[in-house]
Amino acid sequence: MCWGYGLSVDAPGNFVKKPMAGCSGREIMTEIMGHLDIGAEALGIIESSTCIPCMMPFITSQFMPRASGDRPAVIPAGSHNLAMLGQYCELPDDVVFTVEYSIRSAQTAVYALLGIERKPPAVYKGKFDARVLAKAFMALHGIGHPQRDHALTD
Numbered sequence: 001m002c003w004g005y006g007l008s009v010d011a012p013g014n015f016v017k018k019p020m021a022g023c024s025g026r027e028i029m030t031e032i033m034g035h036l037d038i039g040a041e042a043l044g045i046i047e048s049s050t051c052i053p054c055m056m057p058f059i060t061s062q063f064m065p066r067a068s069g070d071r072p073a074v075i076p077a078g079s080h081n082l083a084m085l086g087q088y089c090e091l092p093d094d095v096v097f098t099v100e101y102s103i104r105s106a107q108t109a110v111y112a113l114l115g116i117e118r119k120p121p122a123v124y125k126g127k128f129d130a131r132v133l134a135k136a137f138m139a140l141h142g143i144g145h146p147q148r149d150h151a152l153t154d
């Protein structure tokens with residue numbers, strides 16, 4: 001099972017020249033196979049797959065471009081008994097659409113409003129972890145993958 005998400009659903013695709021919002025499941029799979037450069041195997045994958053398009057406009061709103069200050073602070077300035085929780089408040093260095101984001105916003109609110117000297121767990125910054133970067137490099141270059149190792153020597 002695979003779940004995918006397209007941000008610009010009103011823009012024509014690169015491989016299926018119509019907006020994703022107007023595509024069938026088969027057309028969406030065709031677009032995905034094109035982006036993944038699957039090639040000759042694409043038709044077999046498309047034929048054996050079920051793709052059910054589903055529009056979720058409120059989820060899209062979380063990923064739209066924004067600037068600092070577009071979302072309210074967890075504890076709005078001057079507030080002593082009100083907090084903003086969930087995906088639509090501002091948490092520095094965090095990424096929306098995760099359970100952790102919602103939990104961190106709630107922890108931040110509870111600790112601040114109750115005067116507890118604690119902070120939520122720090123956000124994991126994998127982009128600065130050398131092990132994560134090495135694994136990403138290896139995956140992108142097919143290193144350690146028996147069917148793709150030949151790509152480096154061809």
